[in-house]
Amino acid sequence: MSDHAQDDAATLRRHLDVLLGITRRLASEPRLDPLLESIAEETCNLLDAERATLFLYDAARDELYSRIATKSEIEVIRMPADRGIAGSVARTQACLVISDAYADPRFNRDIDGRTGWRTRNILAVPMTNLQGNLVGVLEALNKRTGPFADADATLMRALADQAGVALERARLLEEFLAKRELENEMQLAQRIQADLLPEAAPPIDGFDLAGWNQPSAYAGGDLYDLFPWGDGRVGLMLGDAVGHGVGPALLAAETRALVRAMALREDRPERILADANRLLAADVEEGRFVTLALAVADTADGTLACASAGQGPMLLVRSDGRTERFLATGLPLGILPDAQFGAAEPIRLESGDAFLLISDGIFECETAGGKELGFDAVVETVRNHRDGSAEAMIQALRALTESVCPSERFRDDRTVVVVRRT
The missing domain is CATH 3.30.450.40 (GAF domain)
Known part of the structure; x- marks a missing residue:
C-alpha cells in the first residue's frame, strides 16, 4: 500500500x-x-x-x-x-x-x-x-x-x-x-373539582333539589353547590373559573369557600358577590376570573332571590309550561375590585315551578354537524319534563346532550343545578 x-x-x-x-x-x-x-x-x-x-x-x-x-x-x-x-x-x-x-x-x-x-x-x-x-x-x-x-x-x-x-x-x-405532565395535572384538577361538589342535596322542606356536573376531558373550572343558608333557606351556586387545569380548579375552590363563608353573615346574593369580588380581585393573577350565579330560596314564602356575576342564562319554568330567562349580568368575579352587582326581582315559586342554573357546556356543546345545541333546545327539554323531579330534569338534559353531541365534542364541563318547589 x-x-x-x-x-x-x-x-x-x-x-x-x-x-x-x-x-x-x-x-x-x-x-x-x-x-x-x-x-x-x-x-x-x-x-x-x-x-x-x-x-x-x-x-x-x-x-x-x-x-x-x-x-x-x-x-x-x-x-x-x-x-x-x-x-x-x-x-x-x-x-x-x-x-x-x-x-x-x-x-x-x-x-x-x-x-x-x-x-x-x-x-x-x-x-x-x-x-x-x-x-x-x-x-x-x-x-x-x-x-x-x-x-x-x-x-x-x-x-x-x-x-x-x-x-x-x-x-x-x-x-x-409533556403529555404525561398534562395528564397528571388534569387528573389533579379533576380530583380538586370533584371535591368541590356536594355529596348530596341538603333536605329542605318544600323544595326538591338536585345538581350534576360532568367534567370534560380538559378539566375545566365549573363548580356548583347546594347548601343550607339558615332559617329555612337554601343556597344555590353555579360558576365557571376561566381556563382548564389545576389553576382554574383551585380558583373555583377558593370562590366556593368565600361564598359559603359570607353566606353565614349576609342575606343578599348581590352583596356576597361584591364582597367575594373584592377579595378575588386582590388575590388572583391578571387574566383569571370566575363567572358565578348565586341564588337563595326561602321555604317560608317560596321566594327565590338571585344575582349574577357574568353567569347565565338562568331559567324559570312554571308548572303550566311558561318559561322566563334571566340573562347574565355584571362582570365576572376577580376583574374590577369595585364592581357592583344588581339583583333580579325576587321570584315567587309556586308548587311545580322550577328554577335552573345551567352552564354553557350544556347549550354550547357541538352537535355532529358542528353547530351548537342552543338554549332553545334546553328550554324545550325542561318544559317537557316539568312534571318530574329535579333529578328527572337533570337526567333529561344529560340525555339530550349525549344524544346530539358525540362524546369527543364535549370540550367544556356540563353542570346543572335545579330547585323545584314541591
Whole structure:
C-alpha cells in the first residue's frame, strides 16, 4: 500500500472513530436543549468551524427556527422553510457549500447585524429522521483553515444523520413527558373539582333539589353547590373559573369557600358577590376570573332571590309550561375590585315551578354537524319534563346532550343545578 493510501486509510479510521464517539455522546443525551448544544459543539470540533447553527423544522407551521445569541439576549428566529440558505437545503435536502456568504443572494445578512458577527463561509446539510423526514438543517460557519471542502461535506452529512435521529428521539421524549405532565395535572384538577361538589342535596322542606356536573376531558373550572343558608333557606351556586387545569380548579375552590363563608353573615346574593369580588380581585393573577350565579330560596314564602356575576342564562319554568330567562349580568368575579352587582326581582315559586342554573357546556356543546345545541333546545327539554323531579330534569338534559353531541365534542364541563318547589 502506498504512503498516500496509508494516510487516507488512517484519516478515514480517525474520522470514523470521531463519528463513533459523537454518536455515543448524542445517544446518551435525552434532553433537547443540551442535545442542541452538543450537536453545535461537536460540529465545530469536527470541522474546525468557528460556529454552528441548528435550524429545527416546524412541520405544523412549515417554518425553520433557531435560537441565536444577539448582542443583548438569546433570541428565537423563525422564517419560512423555503427562505435563505437553510431553506434551500431544507427544500432540496442536499448539501450546500458557500465559499463567500455575502456574495450569495440567499444569505440573510440581518442575522450577522443582530449578533455582531461576520459570516465568511458556510457548510449546510439537512438533518432527517430514520424515515427520511426533515428534522432540520445544520450549518457550520467559518472554517478556520480555509474554505469548506467536499470531504467536510461528507463528514458533516454523517454527523447530521446521527444528529437528526437523536433530535427526533429527544423531541418525541419531550412530547411524551409533556403529555404525561398534562395528564397528571388534569387528573389533579379533576380530583380538586370533584371535591368541590356536594355529596348530596341538603333536605329542605318544600323544595326538591338536585345538581350534576360532568367534567370534560380538559378539566375545566365549573363548580356548583347546594347548601343550607339558615332559617329555612337554601343556597344555590353555579360558576365557571376561566381556563382548564389545576389553576382554574383551585380558583373555583377558593370562590366556593368565600361564598359559603359570607353566606353565614349576609342575606343578599348581590352583596356576597361584591364582597367575594373584592377579595378575588386582590388575590388572583391578571387574566383569571370566575363567572358565578348565586341564588337563595326561602321555604317560608317560596321566594327565590338571585344575582349574577357574568353567569347565565338562568331559567324559570312554571308548572303550566311558561318559561322566563334571566340573562347574565355584571362582570365576572376577580376583574374590577369595585364592581357592583344588581339583583333580579325576587321570584315567587309556586308548587311545580322550577328554577335552573345551567352552564354553557350544556347549550354550547357541538352537535355532529358542528353547530351548537342552543338554549332553545334546553328550554324545550325542561318544559317537557316539568312534571318530574329535579333529578328527572337533570337526567333529561344529560340525555339530550349525549344524544346530539358525540362524546369527543364535549370540550367544556356540563353542570346543572335545579330547585323545584314541591
